[in-house]
Amino acid sequence: MIKFDNIEISYGDFVAIENLNLEIEEGEFFTFLGPSGCGKSTTLRALVGFLTPSKGSIFVDSKDITHTEPEQRGIGIVFQSYALFPTMTVYENIAFGLKVKKVSPDIIKAKVYEVAKKIKISEQQLTRNVSELSGGQQQRVALARALVLEPTILCLDEPLSNLDAKLRIDLRKELKRLQKDLKITTLYVTHDQEEALTLSDRIAVFNNGYVEQVGSPKEIYNASKTQFVCEFIGDSNVLSAEVLQEISHGTDYHYQDKEGFIRLERLRFTRESERDLSCQAVVSDYEFEGILIKYTAKLANGDTIFVLEKNDGISNREIGDRITLYLNPDDVLQY
Ligand SMILES: Nc1ncnc2c1ncn2[C@@H]1O[C@H](COP(=O)(O)OP(=O)(O)OP(=O)(O)O)[C@@H](O)[C@H]1O
Ligand SMILES: [Mg+2]
Structure with a gap:
């Protein structure tokens, strides 16, 4: 109209x-x-x-x-x-x-x-x-x-x-x-x-x-x-080309040889599907936000990522803890 x-x-x-x-x-x-x-x-x-x-x-x-x-x-x-x-x-x-x-x-x-x-x-x-x-x-x-x-x-x-x-x-x-x-x-x-x-x-x-x-x-x-929209809306982690190659290695999933973006809440502590990719990290800091806990973690290559966890009142991860994170390969956006 x-x-x-x-x-x-x-x-x-x-x-x-x-x-x-x-x-x-x-x-x-x-x-x-x-x-x-x-x-x-x-x-x-x-x-x-x-x-x-x-x-x-x-x-x-x-x-x-x-x-x-x-x-x-x-x-x-x-x-x-x-x-x-x-x-x-x-x-x-x-x-x-x-x-x-x-x-x-x-x-x-x-x-x-x-x-x-x-x-x-x-x-x-x-x-x-x-x-x-x-x-x-x-x-x-x-x-x-x-x-x-x-x-x-x-x-x-x-x-x-x-x-x-x-x-x-x-x-x-x-x-x-x-x-x-x-x-x-x-x-x-x-x-x-x-x-x-x-x-x-x-x-x-x-x-x-x-x-x-x-x-x-x-x-x-x-x-x-577009990258602009992805960065303007919501919060994303940037995964380097190197990290993407590493986590998809040996799977039938292939990323373009450049960085990718994934929303913070799409990195999980639990595996939810056979297709999930995974990566290891070490907690380096966290913020307690009430409903959520926001962790800062370091990947093996030193890159920093952020992960959200619903505050269930039980989980108490500490700085230095090793964590395994899971993601749906389709949740990585590349531009
Ligand atoms: N009266 C004006 N004379 C000259 N330039 C202007 C005038 N009004 C706006 N502009 C310019 O046009 C562009 C768009 O301005 P506009 O006011 O539409 O932005 P906006 O998206 O509404 O921003 P905001 O969120 O700050 O209100 C800006 O670069 C601004 O400096
Ligand atoms: Mg305006």
Whole structure:
């Protein structure tokens, strides 16, 4: 339903996005994920209409909106900074867009109350000044202000990143619930991989103005297509070409003659299949993390690897202990 077709976006001479092609389906929760400066907000701004691409076209429902005014696009937007009107009440903030559209006061009232209920803003909160609200409450108001206009697309640019960790997780769940209920096509920008993995139907991983991979959270994590994606998402051990040759020696498994990557949690203390490869290491350090224990271990050639173990309350490996680790040969990714 949204299509970015050969999009290039420049700031003066600087090309921030080069030849972007993406299709987002109706009702999808779609996330732009990537490090700072990779072009996530730039792409979103072009969709909303705050920027005009230097090349290419953007389509919504097959209609070319590349040069349509932002107000005509039916897109709601929420930023990291709440950008609310600080001297107005919550009610006035939410009602603002409808007033500008000259909607009648009765209908405005009904709509503001309806959206407030959905987003769990109490009637009492509606009468308060936004400056009296906490960050989380303000972000709810920003969301209500966008949704009251009944957009067909909702754009959220790092909406949770100013909030503390606990609140971020609570609001994340609510956002997901709301999006499911409303079935509104949502574009979400974040540099937080956990947020992207938990919220999204699909993710586009951005790097330096390019999209490296588009896929479901599982695809992105389990089958990272490029080294950049593999290193950006999750934590991996790097196994040298030499180590890979050694552990696969005498098996029917052959690796390319270069380094490979394996997610930390895919190295195990137990054999789970006949096909598992194994390697020996010596524990050199560990961190107790509560749910998990993270071991640092040295392979025979001196390379360092990390291994996770669920804290079962029994196991107590110590520094200097020899360990045997097992892995599924398919879990090693090479690029
Ligand atoms: N107004 C501007 N003028 C010139 N260059 C800009 C402007 N806005 C962004 N850029 C540049 O474009 C690139 C992409 O910026 P963008 O804001 O889209 O990144 P981002 O992925 O949203 O990063 P962040 O996670 O830090 O918000 C960066 O190199 C940035 O410096
Ligand atoms: Mg940004």
